[in-house]
Amino acid sequence: MAEVLSQTEVESLLAALDPDGSSGPAKPAFRQAHSDHHSQISLYDFKRPERVSKEQMRAIQGLHEGFSxxxxxxxxxxxxxIVECKLISVDQLTYSEFVFSLENPTCFNLLESTYLQGHMILDLNPSIIFPIIDRMLGGGRQAKTNFPNRALTEIELRLVSRITNQAIKALENTWINLCYLDLKVSQIESNPQLVQIVPPNEVIVLVSFELTMGEMRGIMNFCIPFNTIEPLSPKLSSDSWSAYKSRVITPEEQLDIETNISKTKVELVAELTQVKLSADDLMGLSVGDVIMTEREVSQGLTLMIEGKPFFSGTPGTLKGHKAVQIGKPISRARDILKEKQEPEFSRPTEAVKTHR
Incomplete structure (x- = not known):
């Protein structure tokens, strides 16, 4: 018969199993499950949803390091x-948090892109704007710490436009492998709270730079609403973008490519006309029958290259051979669309609207 343990021996065994050394009822399994439950909980703020992944944030950071x-x-x-521009942070936050974190007054530039929907914001802190303006007007020899707490004048806005134009050129060159921006300044404000480009709780990507000129320092912020760059989200990965420009083709390489392409054979078809016939009429055709068409003889032929219309033509003979004389090029839909878009793309980007 098995030996029966006494109460003292049972408590001794439980005390040996309990890591705390207590002789009370053991609850290690419950405590372990409770701690595992808490380890799986992560805090999430529904007011600040993270819509931009970490990989995309790293891509944006690397992109703007080249811009700086x-x-x-x-x-x-x-x-x-010597002016040093240093990237200090890339964060995602709500638009209201960004606006209320800025100084008032400030230099709040609203940027508009031709190829992206929505707007972007380039904010220049007065602590660096006034020293730069002072330098552009011939000063800047002595460091100053006190600057006027006011909005920029019309003359100062014209001078600041030279700075924003430099920033726009650098942004367009940096983003060229990701998207062609074609930015322009559509509005300048001194009070950032007067501009509402997206809802207050909308997520934006804030890229902050520190501008240093001698002993003067200031912050420049580049605000990108997520809705604006959402179509580019698949491209914002480490494998699909590069901060470097595409290599320029040398004249020798271009000549080599043109020579090889010029030897490529293409199919050229002279199309007389197009006629629709029923199956009964087609089966009833015989030698000598005449098919009536709706095309006039004066309209000539259509020369098709690889199945696409390129030129009009006139039939004839040359030295006893059938020939076609090439006429005017045929306007295609994409050529007409390009002609209509060219005046819009050629609009000057220097003009700015000022509202204060």
């Missing part, structure tokens, strides 16, 4: 002094 170098070099050349 190019913009800093452009400012240094324009001001004839």
């Amino acid at each position: 170098r190019e913009f800093g070099a452009a400012l240094s050349g324009m001001l004839r002094t």
